[in-house]
Amino acid sequence: MASPSSSTRAPSAASPSPADSGRPRPPPPRPTRDRDTDAAARASLGADVDADDYVPYVPLRQKQAGARRFGDAVARPRRALDPSVDLADAGRRGHGLEDAGPPGFPDPDGGGDGAVQLSVGPHAKTDLEKELEREAAILAAQSRQKQLVSDRELALGTTYTEPMVTSWRPPRHVRERPAEVDAQIRARRHILVEGESVPPPCETFQEMRVPPAIIRYLAGRGIHAPTAIQIQGLPAAFAGRDVIGIAFTGSGKTLAFTLPMALEAECRLPLAPGEGPTGLVICPSRELARQTYDLAVALSEALTADGHPPLRPLLAIGGVSMGEQAEVLRLGPHMVVATPGRLQALLDAHKFTLHDCTYLCMDEADRMIDMGFEEDVRKIMSYFTAQRQTLLFSATMPKKIQAFARSALIQPVVINTGRAGAASMNIVQEIELVPDENKMVYLLNVLQKTSPPTLIFAENKSDVDAIHEYLLIKGVDAVAIHGGKDQSEREFAINQYKTRQADVLVATDIAGKGLDFKEIKHVINYDMPKEIEDYVHRIGRTGRSGKTGMATTFINRGCNIEILLDLKHLLREAKQVIPPVLQALDDPTDQFDAAAANTECGFCGGLGHRITQCPKLLAKNRAQMASQREGFGGSGY
Numbered sequence: 178m179a180s181p182s183s184s185t186r187a188p189s190a191a192s193p194s195p196a197d198s199g200r201p202r203p204p205p206p207r208p209t210r211d212r213d214t215d216a217a218a219r220a221s222l223g224a225d226v227d228a229d230d231y232v233p234y235v236p237l238r239q240k241q242a243g244a245r246r247f248g249d250a251v252a253r254p255r256r257a258l259d260p261s262v263d264l265a266d267a268g269r270r271g272h273g274l275e276d277a278g279p280p281g282f283p284d285p286d287g288g289g290d291g292a293v294q295l296s297v298g299p300h301a302k303t304d305l306e307k308e309l310e311r312e313a314a315i316l317a318a319q320s321r322q323k324q325l326v327s328d329r330e331l332a333l334g335t336t337y338t339e340p341m342v343t344s345w346r347p348p349r350h351v352r353e354r355p356a357e358v359d360a361q362i363r364a365r366r367h368i369l370v371e372g373e374s375v376p377p378p379c380e381t382f383q384e385m386r387v388p389p390a391i392i393r394y395l396a397g398r399g400i401h402a403p404t405a406i407q408i409q410g411l412p413a414a415f416a417g418r419d420v421i422g423i424a425f426t427g428s429g430k431t432l433a434f435t436l437p438m439a440l441e442a443e444c445r446l447p448l449a450p451g452e453g454p455t456g457l458v459i460c461p462s463r464e465l466a467r468q469t470y471d472l473a474v475a476l477s478e479a480l481t482a483d484g485h486p487p488l489r490p491l492l493a494i495g496g497v498s499m500g501e502q503a504e505v506l507r508l509g510p511h512m513v514v515a516t517p518g519r520l521q522a523l524l525d526a527h528k529f530t531l532h533d534c535t536y537l538c539m540d541e542a543d544r545m546i547d548m549g550f551e552e553d554v555r556k557i558m559s560y561f562t563a564q565r566q567t568l569l570f571s572a573t574m575p576k577k578i579q580a581f582a583r584s585a586l587i588q589p590v591v592i593n594t595g596r597a598g599a600a601s602m603n604i605v606q607e608i609e610l611v612p613d614e615n616k617m618v619y620l621l622n623v624l625q626k627t628s629p630p631t632l633i634f635a636e637n638k639s640d641v642d643a644i645h646e647y648l649l650i651k652g653v654d655a656v657a658i659h660g661g662k663d664q665s666e667r668e669f670a671i672n673q674y675k676t677r678q679a680d681v682l683v684a685t686d687i688a689g690k691g692l693d694f695k696e697i698k699h700v701i702n703y704d705m706p707k708e709i710e711d712y713v714h715r716i717g718r719t720g721r722s723g724k725t726g727m728a729t730t731f732i733n734r735g736c737n738i739e740i741l742l743d744l745k746h747l748l749r750e751a752k753q754v755i756p757p758v759l760q761a762l763d764d765p766t767d768q769f770d771a772a773a774a775n776t777e778c779g780f781c782g783g784l785g786h787r788i789t790q791c792p793k794l795l796a797k798n799r800a801q802m803a804s805q806r807e808g809f810g811g812s813g814y
């Protein structure tokens with residue numbers, strides 16, 4: 178959630194003239210194709226292929242090793258789309274994967290040569306049940322590998338069987354109403370729940386017994402009624418239940434996990450020096466942590482203004498001197514909001530302990546695991562010495578992550594208020610086929626689609642810098658953030674953008690993840706991210722809190738085919754126009770019935786491929802095999 182930010186100002190690196198400020202200048206004449214030509218090109222995939230119809234020979238071994246690219250896919254015959262092809266025959270032969278070569282996966286039964294071949298027999302791939310069974314086995318094998326339990330608890334054999342107990346109860350009229358009424362509320366608000374004895378949904382903050390000071394603070398921010406994830410997530414959290422919360426970007430998840438932490442801390446006042454925190458939120462990026470911290474501070478201040486003793490939140494992120502928060506550390510923080518690396522460093526240095534911590538939330542838990550923080554998180558778990566309530570929130574939550582996390586959860590309530598992995602329906606998503614060399618200039622055109630603020634994402638820091646520089650030259654008020662900039666530069670840029678002194682923010686994924694900027698009208702993906710979850714999180718910066726937004730994404734022949742298939746399925750699910758260039762893609766899931774084809778990949782959550790074609794799983798297995806080989810080599814045998 179956004180909150181008042183600091184008023185730090187610094188001179189702009191390259192200030193355009195005041196007359197220019199605010200809006201992009203009219204673009205120069207488009208150097209490439211006009212819109213009609215573009216549309217025609219997109220409509221005719223062949224045209225794109227004809228432009229470069231030399232298809233180099235790729236040995237099968239190499240095909241197996243490499244992820245498929247968009248260019249490869251369109252160059253391959255599309256049997257499933259070709260009416261002249263006998264589909265039954267195509268089905269008997271498999272679903273077209275022979276061309277790309279079967280990816281190898283570890284044999285879930287542990288037998289064979291360590292690889293499952295997709296082309297295993299004349300009937301194997303036309304049998305959906307067998308396919309699903311095999312997928313389940315692969316998923317189970319992956320989920321078994323490591324779990325989210327601390328080594329300490331594993332060593333001691335500590336297991337918890339009952340959820341935490343709290344004194345929170347909903348009002349009598351909510352407690353005593355028939356279960357069908359709860360079911361009706363959930364159905365009306367599109368809330369899906371799984372779990373035992375799920376606490377009832379509460380449609381008002383009053384029903385949740387939120388203190389009046391907080392209700393007044395929220396009203397002052399235009400928040401009068403809870404969103405769907407809050408309707409079910411807050412009662413579950415107040416009741417002490419472990420939660421997996423999956424909800425669209427911009428749907429109010431931050432409040433759903435920060436408010437229970439603040440109220441828990443408020444209940445457990447006062448702390449003696451050396452005690453605390455009672456609550457901990459771990460976030461995958463500094464910016465996300467700062468936003469959650471800002472909300473924790475605001476909620477604490479709202480309580481203090483109403484006569485409650487002050488709460489002490491602590492922000493533990495890299496790039497911020499802990500000296501500033503020495504007083505909070507000395508007195509003992511009630512709540513800590515942290516990124517994994519800094520948190521572990523502080524715990525290792527005994528700056529505080531987690532002995533009193535009974536509330537743990539991981540924001541964007543799946544992304545955190547994906548970004549390689551898995552080991553950090555596991556180590557952090559070992560600092561807990563007693564049972565805690567664990568909550569995992571994200572807009573995307575692949576089943577593999579859920580399986581990994583469930584070991585740390587006790588009778589969790591799974592709340593899903595929007596299909597996992599799907600993008601917000603409030604965003605108009607447009608896909609543009611733009612060759613790399615034209616992207617920069619075309620960007621100026623696309624900027625005109627909406628009024629600012631606009632957010633541009635690029636995968637690489639160097640692209641972020643190049644786009645930033647180009648926009649400044651063209652007179653656009655732009656700022657940029659990426660991991661290579663120091664903390665004060667990042668904070669300055671964000672502040673300029675938040676206070677509308679800059680119209681455009683250019684960012685890499687990590688820097689831009691989870692940012693809650695009010696009123697972003699347009700997100701432009703200068704490149705298609707490597708993972709569909711990143712696409713969901715990126716475009717989710719717009720269309721927030723019920724507002725509508727626009728997202729434009731540049732794709733071209735360099736894109737990975739699986740990500741484009743995921744994108745196609747995601748667009749279909751969000752009821753968006755699917756451009757011809759994506760329509761024409763050869764889709765291995767076409768052979769399954771629609772319901773099965775829409776099942777997300779159990780490993781990564783992608784919607785356009787199944788686990789047997791998952792590029793991430795393939796890459797992971799490849800890396801594992803490589804490290805095993807290295808291990809053999811290193812041992813001297």
Ligand SMILES: Nc1ncnc2c1ncn2[C@@H]1O[C@H](COP(=O)(O)OP(=O)(O)OP(=O)(O)O)[C@@H](O)[C@H]1O
Nearest residue numbers: 178400402403404426427428429430431691693722
């Ligand atoms: N009940 C509510 N009613 C109206 N606005 C709300 C409500 N709860 C939160 N908001 C506002 O909605 C915006 C988005 O909230 P938030 O950042 O928590 O979303 P999110 O689900 O965490 O998104 P992301 O997945 O992108 O991190 C914030 O500006 C917040 O103030």
